[in-house]
Amino acid sequence: MSETTAADVVRKVEEAPLGDLVRISIDEVQVQMDSYLDAEMDSASFYRRWEKQQWAVQDLDFSADVQQWTSLDEGQRDTVRRTMTLFFIGEQAVTDTLSPVLHAAPHEDERIFLATQIADEARHAVFFQRFFDEVLEVHGGLGAALRAVSPAATAGFRKIFETHLAEAVDVVRRKPHDRKAWVEAVVTYHIVIEGYLALSGQRSLLRFFRAVGLMPGFYTGFTAVARDESRHVGFGVMALRRRIREDPELARAVTLKMLELAEPTVQTVVNPDNRLRLPDPETTQPDMRQSPLELRQFSLDQTGKRLRAVGLSDTTVDEVLEAYRGNYEKYWSLYEQKQGVEHPVRWYQRNLA
Ligand SMILES: [Fe+2]
Numbered sequence: 001m002s003e004t005t006a007a008d009v010v011r012k013v014e015e016a017p018l019g020d021l022v023r024i025s026i027d028e029v030q031v032q033m034d035s036y037l038d039a040e041m042d043s044a045s046f047y048r049r050w051e052k053q054q055w056a057v058q059d060l061d062f063s064a065d066v067q068q069w070t071s072l073d074e075g076q077r078d079t080v081r082r083t084m085t086l087f088f089i090g091e092q093a094v095t096d097t098l099s100p101v102l103h104a105a106p107h108e109d110e111r112i113f114l115a116t117q118i119a120d121e122a123r124h125a126v127f128f129q130r131f132f133d134e135v136l137e138v139h140g141g142l143g144a145a146l147r148a149v150s151p152a153a154t155a156g157f158r159k160i161f162e163t164h165l166a167e168a169v170d171v172v173r174r175k176p177h178d179r180k181a182w183v184e185a186v187v188t189y190h191i192v193i194e195g196y197l198a199l200s201g202q203r204s205l206l207r208f209f210r211a212v213g214l215m216p217g218f219y220t221g222f223t224a225v226a227r228d229e230s231r232h233v234g235f236g237v238m239a240l241r242r243r244i245r246e247d248p249e250l251a252r253a254v255t256l257k258m259l260e261l262a263e264p265t266v267q268t269v270v271n272p273d274n275r276l277r278l279p280d281p282e283t284t285q286p287d288m289r290q291s292p293l294e295l296r297q298f299s300l301d302q303t304g305k306r307l308r309a310v311g312l313s314d315t316t317v318d319e320v321l322e323a324y325r326g327n328y329e330k331y332w333s334l335y336e337q338k339q340g341v342e343h344p345v346r347w348y349q350r351n352l353a
């Protein structure tokens with residue numbers, strides 16, 4: 001992609017009103033995300049984009065989605081619903097945990113940006129609640145819907161949210177002047193949960209709906225969510241870069257936290273406890289295939305770019321990514337032991353070898 005084209009894509013994504021997002025691909029949102037790693041980006045740049053990129057859940061129209069949801073086959077509905085459920089619970093969890101990070105952010109411009117992010121996360125939770133109510137028929141308001149779906153949280157997901165995120169944020173709440181604690185919370189929240197897990201999950205869901213050409217209401221809202229998440233992750237990278245510039249020792253805290261989260265993160269992605277109901281790749285059209293190898297590479301590449309933008313050395317980034325890569329092999333094998341069937345990744349490994 002030439003430089004002018006990338007700049008055009010970024011402008012198109014940044015300036016698209018809500019109604020136009022149905023025509024934007026997640027790959028285009030990704031080009032925009034990459035542009036946010038630029039060292040010139042500061043809190044004010046992210047804040048200005050937030051002002052321009054407002055959207056309203058109440059403007060979405062799910063009437064076509066209600067019709068089209070039933071046209072997916074049962075396996076597809078099951079897979080998609082599981083992912084959506086984790087997003088719904090996740091958006092609520094991140095809404096509820098960001099305020100100590102805002103309170104402890106050392107600079108006013110960072111607190112201003114984080115205030116916009118809390119509003120975004122609240123909107124994302126409301127987006128899912130409305131979608132679950134109108135399309136998936138999980139009724140009863142926000143609290144009741146969350147209580148209904150929360151038992152579906154998986155083991156890896158619980159480790160990340162209930163243990164790692166909750167504990168990291170709790171230390172920040174108790175010790176707001178502890179820069180290392182703040183850095184560890186931002187790595188957990190912005191780099192791993194929003195960057196590694198959410199943006200990768202968004203890519204799979206949006207690619208799937210784009211390939212089948214369905215669910216325009218969800219597609220529009222979820223692309224708006226992905227555009228918001230790009231700002232959040234961009235801010236996280238910028239803030240960590242700034243902390244390390246202020247105190248180079250903090251680079252080590254970033255590395256150690258990334259290594260600590262490798263296992264639960266990959267466990268969340270692979271989720272060996274859940275039998276995958278994917279169509280046989282052999283008989284699936286190439287554009288409908290979702291290769292676990294490709295998804296792993298995407299997540300590793302994106303995370304690597306962000307960690308380098310934070311200021312970690314190439315050697316350190318390679319060490320971190322190796323820890324993540326190795327855990328996939330471990331959890332794919334564990335899936336096979338638990339489920340007694342071959343993991344779908346093996347077909348891709350054989351056919352791409
Ligand atoms: Fe969010």
Ligand SMILES: [Fe+2]
Nearest residue numbers: 121194229232
């Ligand atoms: Fe976010």
